[in-house]
Amino acid sequence: MESEANKILDEVTQGDYKYGFVTDIDTEFAPTGLSESTIRYISAKKNEPDFMLEFRLKAYRHWLTMTQPKWAHLNIAPINFQEIIFYAAPKKKKEVSSLDEVDPELLATFNKLGISLDEQKKLAGVTSVAVDAVIDSVSVKTTFSETLSKHGIIFCSFSEAVQNHPDLVRQYMGSVVPYTDNYFAALNSAVFSDGSFCFIPKGVRCPMELSTYFRINAANTGQFERTLIVAEEGAYVSYMEGCTAPQRDENQLHAAIVEIVAMKDAEVKYSTVQNWYPGDKNGLGGIYNFVTKRGICKGSNSKISWTQVETGSAITWKYPSCILLGDNSVGEFYSVAVTNNYQQADTGTKMMHLGKNTRSTIISKGISAGNSNNSYRGLVRISKNALNSRNYSQCDSLLLGARCGAHTYPYIQVDNKSSIVEHEATTSKISEDQLFYCQQRGISAESAIGLIVNGYAKEVLKQLPMEFAVEAQKLLSISLEGSVG
Amino acid sequence: MLLSIKNLHAGINGKEILRGVNLEVNKGEVHAIMGPNGTGKSTLASVIAGREVFDVTGGEILYQGKDLQKLSIEDRAREGIFLGFQYPVEIPGVSITNFMRTAVNEIRKFKGLDQLPAGEFLRMMEERKRLVEITSNLTNRSVNEGFSGGEKKKNEIFQMAMLEPTLAILDETDSGLDIDALRIVANGVNKLRRPDNAFVVITHYQRLLDYIVPDFVHVLFQGKIVKSGGKELALELEEKGYDWIKKEQE
Structure with missing residues (x-):
């Protein structure tokens, strides 16, 4: 019977990756490998002000002193950073200001991925979603920027923000995830090429969902994007990100940083559907996904909520976290992580309670199939001054078949007597x-x-915005095509 | 003939449970299968439905002339076989609406029909709920999750009303029910009885048969049907108990 059930599971979980195509676009590359000159090349390409280059070089020099962390429950083949291309950009003839000027190949690529860069094309009955489309190392188009700017909202690529809003970038970049934070954060800080920037001014409720779609296209290329979201006092934004990559036999590196700052009474909802190429059924190829995501609830009564659906990548290493500094601030983490075949995931969150009456909720659902390994790793830390704080954590694992593994590593530290932690x-x-x-x-x-x-x-x-929920449901079923035990 | 079981032998993990069952069911009939615990009643129901833990070691089951052993579990269901479970399983997070909609549409697809539009489906749910007199808000809850014993059984009857099977097998649907729930279950069966379908009601006690009047009663004992008769056989069993059968067999 067990074998019969396993057979059904196998059939069900052997689905193919639907986004594995490559687009033939004229691409400009940085020289292969990593050195100060690579970093200078990237910075020069982006015509960055001096403070950016300095930031990158400081990060790079720090990275050189670090070693790759080994504490995760992951088996990672050595990464040779000298074989990776750190910058790849579709060549463009001139600055893109309207859709007509975007390379039709790129538009077709995003259409194929189900991402519309056409502002006129709205789904019936659904509010529109503003999209920042990032391919390899650069953002190719941000939609609805003008509409949003009427509300004082800045939504643009990180590169544009560096050019047009250098003071804001300088003020907040690295303020939540310093370049010294960890190995991959230092690497990202040195070589990051693009990403999204979002600023919601005081008292503004963002009228539409904002999203970034990340696509890796070029071979042997790493993607290092950086996203920064700042919600001023009383502001609200819901932000979504999606990711896919072509099917290749080599592993590709993706090391990103997301920083969120929420001031007094602000709320930021961040949703991810991560569907990087997971590798084939025998574990060949796939994306190495090393991501540092962290938000700070700076002001009182602020709230940051992370929701993630992780189905892709050969290796996932990410712990979207909340620093609950403001009194009465709230942190949430909702996660579904699916691993199949030979995928490995070590993911979870950190909830750092610093302010009084801070609350956090962690709901983690791991689903393992095939020969995969799926770990939840979470830290709940309630400091001495975070009186009357509360955490509730629920970590569930679902096993499909007999060859996969599920692991839970909760770390709990409570330094006062008035707080309550449940796991x-x-x-x-x-x-x-x-x-x-x-x-x-x-x-x-x-x-x-x-x-x-x-x-x-x-x-x-x-917890997902409606636009994402249907997609995520389908993705969950597809990711497990070929798994029952 | 709707169902024809000939000399059926079946077991689990090498242990034989059914030892030569013969049974014939025609459309329009209600059959009751009775017998003491552990004689193979539930096994018979599971084997007809195609549960893979049981191995059929001999004999045959023909359903509308088709050899059932060649059909998968889901194809048997799509061909109109419904099993009302003795212990309905919980499926957390899956609403009955979603569950039934998936089932109805997969059956329709099998029959070459289009999917039922959402509005029509919801109307059908309401209508069937009324038919089987379910007033509680079962349909918005997750399948069987946190249901009382009675609610689970009513939910089985509701699903039966939704799927309109040709052959419904109710496996001790009456066990553990109070008298009101029992009446709802029995009423459901009676409302769904038609000349073109049939019911096999498996029960340990006679009391369900006060509400569902069977055309035939069979006694299953030690893996065989040892006695068959009309509805009066049930009364006789109630009166004399199963010891009478046991003695006869010895």
Whole structure:
């Protein structure tokens, strides 16, 4: 019976990656490898002010003193940084100001990925979504910038922000994730090429969802993007990011930084659907995804909420975190992480309670299939002064099949007596009973697994903006095509 | 003939449970299968539905002339076989609406029909709920999650009403029900009875048969049907208990 169930699981989880195509575009590359001259090349390409180059060089020099961390439950083949291209940009003839001027190949690529860069094209009954489209190392188009600027909102590529709003960049860049933070953060700070910048002024509620779509296209190239979101007092924004990459036999490196700053009474919702190429069924190829995401609730009553659906990448190493500095501030982390075949994920969060009456919620749902390994790693730290703080953590693991692993590493540190921390964890399997019940109602094994997995992940999926939720549900089913035990 | 079971042998992990079952069911009929615990009643229901933990070691099951063993679990369901479970399983996070919609549409696809539009589907849900007299808000909850025993069984009847099976097998749907729930379950069956479908009601007690009047009653004992008769057989069993059967067999 066990073997029968495993067979069904295998069939269901052997789906193919749908975004593995390559676009043939004329691309300009930095010389392969990493050195100060690579960094100077990138900075010069982007025509950056001196403070940016200095920041990069300081980060690079610091990175040289560091070694790659080994504490995660991951088996990482050595990365040769001298074989990676750190900057790749589609060649453009001139500055792009309207859609007509964007390379049609690029538009076609994003259309194929289901991302519309056409502001006129709205989904019926759905509010429009502003998109910043990043391919390899550069942003190719940001939609609705003008509409948003009427509200005083700045939404543009990071490169543009450096040119047009250098003071804001200088003030906030590195303020949440300093370049000294960790190995991959230092690397990113040295070589990052683009990403999104978003600034919501005091009292403004952003009228539409903002999103960035990251696409790796060029071969042997790493993507190092950096996103910075600042919500001033009383501001609100909901932000989404999506990612895909072509199917290749070599591993590709993606090391990103996301920083969020929320002032008094501000709220930032950050949602991710990560679908980088996961490698093939035998574990060949796939993206190495090393990401540092952190937000600071600087002012009182502020709130930062991370929601992530992680289905892609050969290796995922990321811990979207909240520093709860302001009194009464709130941090949330909702995660669904799916690993299949030979994928490895070590993901979770850090909730640092510094202010009084701060609250955090962690809901993590791991789903493992095939020969994969899926770990939750989370830190909840309540400092001495964070009186009357609360954390609730729930970490569930669902195993599909007998060859995969699920691991939970919670770290809890509470330094005062008035705070309460709760941690719940479960491990379960899709039972033969559940499958039989569904099949007896005429539902195929594949649909049954899709239903059960989506039901299991519902608490997290319902946190996603509507535009993303449907996509995420489909993705969950597809990611597990070919898995029951 | 709707269902024809001939000399069926089946077991689990090498242990034989069914030892030559013969049963014939025609459209328009209600059959009751009774018997003491552990004689193979639930196994028979599972084997007809195609549950893979059981191995069929001999005999045959024909359903509308088709050899059931050649059909997958879901294809048997799509061909109109419904199993009302003795212990319905919980599926957390999956609403009954979503669950039923997936089932109805997969069955329709199998039959070459288009998907039922959402509005029409919801109307159908309401109508079937009324038909089987379910007033509670079962349909917005996750499948069987946190349901009481009675709610689970009512939910099985509701699903049966939604899927309109040709052959419905109810596996001890009456066990653990109070009298009101029992009446709802029985009413559901009675409302869905038609000349073109059939019911096999598996029960340990006679009391369900006060509400669902069977055309035939069979006694399953030690993996075989040892006695068949009309509805009066159930009463006889109630009166004399299963010891009578046991003695007869010895």
